Amino acid sequence: MAAHADTIEVPTDAELLQAQADLWRHSLYYLTSMALRCVVDLEIPTAIHRLGGVASLPDLMTALSLPSVKMPFLGRVMRVLVNSGVFAADNESEPGMELYRLTPLSRVLVHGVVADEHHSQKYFVLGVTSPHYTEAALGLADWFKKDTEPPVPSPFEEKFGVPLLDEKTALLDEELDDVVNQGVAAHDNLGIATILRECGDIFKGLESLTDCCGGDGTTARALVKAYPHIKCTVLDLPKVIDKAPADGVINYVAGDLFHTVPPSQAVMLKLVLHFWSDEDCVKILAQCRKAIPPREEGGKVIIIEIVVGPSLGPVMFEAQLLMDMLMMVNTRGGQRDEKHWSELFKKAGFTDYKIVKKLGARSVIEVYP
Numbered sequence: 001m002a003a004h005a006d007t008i009e010v011p012t013d014a015e016l017l018q019a020q021a022d023l024w025r026h027s028l029y030y031l032t033s034m035a036l037r038c039v040v041d042l043e044i045p046t047a048i049h050r051l052g053g054v055a056s057l058p059d060l061m062t063a064l065s066l067p068s069v070k071m072p073f074l075g076r077v078m079r080v081l082v083n084s085g086v087f088a089a090d091n092e093s094e095p096g097m098e099l100y101r102l103t104p105l106s107r108v109l110v111h112g113v114v115a116d117e118h119h120s121q122k123y124f125v126l127g128v129t130s131p132h133y134t135e136a137a138l139g140l141a142d143w144f145k146k147d148t149e150p151p152v153p154s155p156f157e158e159k160f161g162v163p164l165l166d167e168k169t170a171l172l173d174e175e176l177d178d179v180v181n182q183g184v185a186a187h188d189n190l191g192i193a194t195i196l197r198e199c200g201d202i203f204k205g206l207e208s209l210t211d212c213c214g215g216d217g218t219t220a221r222a223l224v225k226a227y228p229h230i231k232c233t234v235l236d237l238p239k240v241i242d243k244a245p246a247d248g249v250i251n252y253v254a255g256d257l258f259h260t261v262p263p264s265q266a267v268m269l270k271l272v273l274h275f276w277s278d279e280d281c282v283k284i285l286a287q288c289r290k291a292i293p294p295r296e297e298g299g300k301v302i303i304i305e306i307v308v309g310p311s312l313g314p315v316m317f318e319a320q321l322l323m324d325m326l327m328m329v330n331t332r333g334g335q336r337d338e339k340h341w342s343e344l345f346k347k348a349g350f351t352d353y354k355i356v357k358k359l360g361a362r363s364v365i366e367v368y369p
């Protein structure tokens, strides 16, 4: 029987108390994000690293030259972040006496140290918690109410009049553009060494590969270091290729992936398609298909992206869903589930695909002509 609009089911006392706590958590999660931004801004992960991997509150106050009156407040920020796994703490029972240590999460926030081919994620955090990103997200309800002809601009684009990661973004705010570009480069490169170790089979037999939107060639260089027999080409926009290092190992090609993709046995699209709308993805995939030989000759497109689904457990699923919201608020793209991916592959003229491996929240997919 349908519930009457003027009445509502009364929760039990236990349910109500849980609902209240959950309401606090979900309404206030932004303060966890801001606490994370604060410690990244203060470079606390880097300070703990420089102090030998373990630091007390007074150690941090001295290392960062913070006024001692703020020490108890920093302790409260650290407590939230220990609870959410950003840091670990020994001796938690005595307030003020904790010894903070890095966790795998805060280790990727240590700045100025390159570990396992990846750089610090400092600029990813500063970008996604920036005033522009949060303002765009604050405008979501208004954005929903506005009727627009497709292609629908993102809330970011509607609010600020320019798309993110575009030539015009710097005109909006040069510092934002710089932070976002550095953040995307660091974010997209995180885990490349793991992919190369875990997915050796998809690269071993290859003679040549084009890394589409491969930026300054960081991924391509790691790939050639691991598999020196692969002839590697990087395609990116002229403004990026002009600044790429002439290393004599990678063949850099300036161009637009909507117009042409340099031919190779395989084309790789690593974290490219989530940025684009479905229509644009089909156009990009069709260009990639033209660039590769038939399947019998080893032709394939290698896609590294999120495949949204709950099979990896609630934490990975939540990470995937939040990354989808990030793309929805700031770009015309999004994260896709397997059905959605398979429809795009079919529309672009591919006959088959295989999810080769799930690595964390992302997957490695091979798509065949």
Ligand SMILES: C[S@+](CC[C@H](N)C(=O)[O-])C[C@H]1O[C@@H](n2cnc3c(N)ncnc32)[C@H](O)[C@@H]1O
Residues within 6 Å of the ligand: 184, 185, 188, 189, 212, 213, 214, 215, 216, 219, 235, 236, 237, 240, 255, 256, 257, 258, 269, 270, 271, 272, 275
């Ligand atoms: C997020 S994607 C690249 C991700 C990259 N594959 C990685 O994993 O590090 C950003 C790159 O796409 C490039 N790009 C954007 N539009 C492009 C286009 N139309 N043609 C070629 N490259 C493009 C940008 O210049 C930038 O280097």
